[in-house]
Amino acid sequence: MEQRVANSLKILTDADKEACETVRISENEPASNKKRLFIESYGCQMNFSDSEIVASVMRDAGYATTSDVEDADLIFLNTCAIRDNAEQKVRNRLMHLNFIKKRKPGTLIGVLGCMAERLKAQLLEEEKMVDIVSGPDAYRDLPRLVMEAGSGQKGVNVFLSREETYADIAPIRLNSNGVTAMVSIMRGCDNMCSFCVVPFTRGRERSRNPFSIVKEAADLFRDGYREVTLLGQNVDSYKWENSVNFAQLLEMVAQVHPDLRVRFSTSHPKDITDEVLYTIKKYDNICKYIHLPAQSGNSRILDLMNRTYDREWYLGRIDSIRRILGDECGISHDMITGFCTETEEEHQDSISLLEYVQFDFGYMFSYSERPGTLAAKKFADDIPADVKQRRLAEMIDVQQRISLERNKRLIGTVQKVLIEGTSKRSAEDFSGRIDQGKKVIFPRENFKKGDYVHVLITECTAATLRGKIVAEVEAVL
Ligand code: SAH
Ligand code: SF4
Ligand code: F3S
Numbered sequence: 001m002e003q004r005v006a007n008s009l010k011i012l013t014d015a016d017k018e019a020c021e022t023v024r025i026s027e028n029e030p031a032s033n034k035k036r037l038f039i040e041s042y043g044c045q046m047n048f049s050d051s052e053i054v055a056s057v058m059r060d061a062g063y064a065t066t067s068d069v070e071d072a073d074l075i076f077l078n079t080c081a082i083r084d085n086a087e088q089k090v091r092n093r094l095m096h097l098n099f100i101k102k103r104k105p106g107t108l109i110g111v112l113g114c115m116a117e118r119l120k121a122q123l124l125e126e127e128k129m130v131d132i133v134s135g136p137d138a139y140r141d142l143p144r145l146v147m148e149a150g151s152g153q154k155g156v157n158v159f160l161s162r163e164e165t166y167a168d169i170a171p172i173r174l175n176s177n178g179v180t181a182m183v184s185i186m187r188g189c190d191n192m193c194s195f196c197v198v199p200f201t202r203g204r205e206r207s208r209n210p211f212s213i214v215k216e217a218a219d220l221f222r223d224g225y226r227e228v229t230l231l232g233q234n235v236d237s238y239k240w241e242n243s244v245n246f247a248q249l250l251e252m253v254a255q256v257h258p259d260l261r262v263r264f265s266t267s268h269p270k271d272i273t274d275e276v277l278y279t280i281k282k283y284d285n286i287c288k289y290i291h292l293p294a295q296s297g298n299s300r301i302l303d304l305m306n307r308t309y310d311r312e313w314y315l316g317r318i319d320s321i322r323r324i325l326g327d328e329c330g331i332s333h334d335m336i337t338g339f340c341t342e343t344e345e346e347h348q349d350s351i352s353l354l355e356y357v358q359f360d361f362g363y364m365f366s367y368s369e370r371p372g373t374l375a376a377k378k379f380a381d382d383i384p385a386d387v388k389q390r391r392l393a394e395m396i397d398v399q400q401r402i403s404l405e406r407n408k409r410l411i412g413t414v415q416k417v418l419i420e421g422t423s424k425r426s427a428e429d430f431s432g433r434i435d436q437g438k439k440v441i442f443p444r445e446n447f448k449k450g451d452y453v454h455v456l457i458t459e460c461t462a463a464t465l466r467g468k469i470v471a472e473v474e475a476v477l
Helices: 014-021 045-060 084-103 113-119 122-126 139-150 198-202 210-222 246-254 274-282 299-304 311-325 344-357 374-378 385-408
Strands: 035-041 063-065 074-079 108-112 132-134 155-157 180-184 227-231 261-265 289-291 330-337 361-366 414-422 429-434 439-443 452-460 464-472
Touching (some): 035 045, 045 074, 045 139, 045 227, 113 132, 113 198, 132 139, 246 261, 299 344, 414 439
Parallel strands (some): 180 227, 289 330
Antiparallel strands (some): 414 429, 414 452
């Protein structure tokens, strides 16, 4: 579910991805005499969404957010532990923040999120200038931890909860375009993929009350938002008191308003049901796009990864998506190269899976051993780094070619696009996304952010479409 920062739809290498995973808060609340909080988020969308909860908790404790780190009384890094380089980045950042702290000794620094949960109090020993360590389930306790730290006592809370969903906390939308928003529907993960640190950093899976989810979506729509992305590590196992499953939740959110687009991430191949696929088909405003991480195209490796499905099962789910939603449904993947004992032939199975499925895009990583995981305990990390990288580069090349081919097929078609804002490259252009999640750039004409328009696709690269507006889409109500 890789944060994949929601709107970065190109093929990402590890390095690219790490680069776009860091987003700073750019919202400046009128601060008056409030204390100032600077939050920087790393990792997946869930972490970015959590930072919005943290900002809300801290606002109630008298802190306004600032986008200027030099100006902050309190600095939070909301961290990721998924791969070693994600943690390395945070350590480098902490080194830099240390200089700020030396210049402004009263500044407090907190490490939040998955790396905090993984390293716990050890972080305080390793990183001397860290004052607060808070795991992902302890954010309600932050005001107390900050107060303690202010009086010279380091504050640590890494308690993992079986109930916490922050359902009652209204997030403060950070770095928002005012059009698209993330809505967390569950927390934690009960799967035990052998390579993955998430079950250890986020704890047991729990689902959020569906009515609080629908209310949040309705409030967003009322405030002008036109797209919500429902977030969970494995959305298909969403369950509320044996009465609402993910398909039903999707339906409830889709009914908030026909002009509110609904996206979701991440689906799990073992759990995605035909009921979910039929619900997507039934509602025009549920986007025809599924992120379905594969991790490998080889059944022996999938077994070692403890993914609980094999290649045939995965391909069966892809066939169901194509059968029920047609070829227009966008599909993306996550893949890992160089997992323990992976042979060249097994790597080729992953490549052939890409060729068979013809994914629209994908997020690809080389395996990074994480301490404490099943794989770290049971298997040697025996594929040399250069082999992992070579396999990764080979895979990225194949996906680039396929992405370009898939995008070219859209040239000449007219797509419904939600305008998300001005293009990063040119103020004359807007940027938005088509139903299948692909980014499209087009001249702005007389439209505005949040409008739906019909765009004729005229050109593309592997990562982006270009086009021109041919008609406005009438609002439903
Ligand atoms: N819940 C999602 C994935 C969350 S982590 C799912 O089940 O698919 C996001 C992605 O990071 C994973 O899909 C995987 O491709 C990658 N990843 C996780 N652990 C990794 C590791 N140890 N090394 C390399 N990539 C990893
Ligand atoms: Fe990690 Fe697997 Fe859970 Fe995804 S489903 S978060 S890869 S353990
Ligand atoms: Fe997300 Fe990274 Fe944690 S991917 S769940 S922030 S380990």
